[in-house]
Amino acid sequence: MDLFASLTTGTGFWNPLAWLIAVIAATVIVYLILQRGEPGYKKGTAQTTPFISGNPEPGKEMVHVRASNLYWGYLDALKGYYDLVVPAHTGVVNDYVLWYLGVTAALMIVVVVFI
Numbered sequence: 001m002d003l004f005a006s007l008t009t010g011t012g013f014w015n016p017l018a019w020l021i022a023v024i025a026a027t028v029i030v031y032l033i034l035q036r037g038e039p040g041y042k043k044g045t046a047q048t049t050p051f052i053s054g055n056p057e058p059g060k061e062m063v064h065v066r067a068s069n070l071y072w073g074y075l076d077a078l079k080g081y082y083d084l085v086v087p088a089h090t091g092v093v094n095d096y097v098l099w100y101l102g103v104t105a106a107l108m109i110v111v112v113v114f115i
Contacts, residue, residue, distance in 0.1 A: 041047060049057060075082060 052058075
């Protein structure tokens with residue numbers, strides 16, 4: 001088996017050498033762009049604060065959008081769904097894995113029986 005041979009599929013081809021060259025080229029381009037960056041940039045100074053057209057920076061309470069306000073429409077519209085689903089979320093990874101395996105098994109059964 002040739003490592004760098006092209007694999008022809010119905011929608012194109014796969015050539016590991018072409019991908020390797022593309023990744024190296026992208027890495028070189030990113031490095032060159034990084035080298036052209038501004039050398040005078042200082043992290044943690046006024047350079048990192050947003051420019052708001054010369055206006056003073058507003059306080060956090062003025063720009064903070066609470067999640068309850070932001071998602072109110074979604075939560076209200078899907079209240080019936082969330083009332084059923086939220087209690088099932090325990091935060092325990094084992095429960096999530098069990099749900100994943102159960103749904104995967106059910107889908108496999110549906111695929112085997114009906115297809």
